[in-house]
Amino acid sequence: MGTFIQQMFNGLTVGGIYALIALGYTMVYGVMRLINFAHGDLCILGAFVGLTFITSFGGGGHLGAAMVIFAFVAAVLVVAAAGVLLELAAYRPLRKADRLAAVVSALGASMLIENGIMLVWSPQVSVFPSGLLPTTTYHIAGASISFVQVMIIAVSFVLMAALYLFVNHTRFGTAIRAAAIDQDAARLMGINVNRVIASVFVIGPALGAVGGLFVGIYYREVYFTMGWTYGLYAFIAAILGGIGNIPGAMIGGILLGLFNAFAAGYLSSSWQDAITFALLIGILLVRPTGILGERVAEKV
């Protein structure tokens, strides 16, 4: 029972991170039908920006927690700016082109950001300092859950709820949903589709930056190629929930986190990734539109 609860909380922590990153994939895909392969790298960029902020200004004690909050703000701002720039430079000129051109542009952007991180920061593993946050551990039914885990789970759920409310209950959120359904019709209704797309490239990377910095704080180390790993997992989560579907990405993230945690806890760890990918292919075959995705009629 202890193991079960333990793995459940581990899964929820990682799942929250996956969900935050997955939202960026799903929002961009929903509006542009583009897999933004650079998204994972943007998220890890957030972790590096946050780390720089913490190490250059951070003190111990009470200042630590405040510094962490400022680090999040800095990471979110920088990564959101990078997201907008990416859309302007690499995707906007290709909106009317063959969709594979945009895919390759996204792959190039991913390579650019990943190696940019390596050059600016380090080709080695960068370690997050300890003692930034309280090290309290809570014991529940034989499982020990750290403060950081509770924080990650709480913050990611709050952010997801906020995004859900924003998209479903505000004017601009309605515009985003309209542009996702039919860009031309949305334009005819007076919606500024360019602004909607730009906003998606602010919100997605901003949430992703939080997710990326959580990765750094949770595992206490970041590495420039981590964008691929986490990006891929988050992307699988987005597909699991139904790509293009915002609540789907949240559910997919949490489920994938839980699945991974239990697979690591109860099954072979060297085959863990293979099990995840087999699950992905299985889902694609049985229900390609994911858990919450609607069945899209085939275009003729």
Added chain:
Amino acid sequence: MQNLATKYGGALLWIVGLGLPLALNDAWVAIAAMFAIYSVVALSEDIILGRGGMFDMGHAVYFGIGAYVTGILNVNYGWPIFATMPVAMLLAAAVGALLAGPLIRLRGDYLLVASIGFNAIFVLAMQNNLLGLTGGSDGVAGLDIPRLFGFQLASQNSMFWLDWVVLGLVILLMNNLDRSEFGRTLRYLKQDELAATMIGVDPRKAKTLAFALGAAVAGLAGTLFAVQLSTVSPSSFVFTESVTLFAIVIVGGQGSVPGVLLGTALMFVLPEVFRGLAQYRYLVFGFAMILVMVLRPQGLWPRRRARA
């Protein structure tokens, strides 16, 4: 006229290429050999992606299977290199046809994602020493040199010539594909699947065949690759290799032989030339990929539309 120029220009370039070992030192001949090998893989990816229109982002699997078959049969069972070649092609083709079963039921981005998944599973299977044959993370090492009719193709030059001849044959295959019924079927399917079905094309059959053919050619390249490096390890067939192959076809020009060759030269030879700038090269590389796509979304050397 232009048609003739490209046709004979290509043949002429190939003949000039035969003389490369006379002008270059061993290190550069090795790069030229790798160019030939990767060109073959990229052309085989083009059969599935560029001509078949299926977003295959797991092509390194078939390349890897060819290399592993040659490595395992040669090192563990003592088969001569050339005897492993047909087995490498057949097994790769079989796996291609097998994976095509589920893959072609998906379309567009879903196919792309599923093929990434197969690539990841393949690499993990090799790393985890599948059936105790693949040698784990170290792979299979110590391959023999190729021997043909008593000749030993031991020098880098002779291996280059072998690769170059295979490249020439594969280019001929691609040109024939353009003119054959199968090539036209693929082209039609890519442009309008519904219309193609209406005139009696069986999409499942054609797509499965495209996967099998692309995989067989990739498997052939795998044999050459294993011989060139005399070792086979999982890291050569990871998902990023598939991404590079995918990008070569799109950056070069889908369905265009000169385009794919140009793409291969840019993605594999230029990084070697800029070895001195090692740490900056992938940065420049990523930047170049965006730039080419923005400026030439159809690729650097697109297929001519008139004949399509």
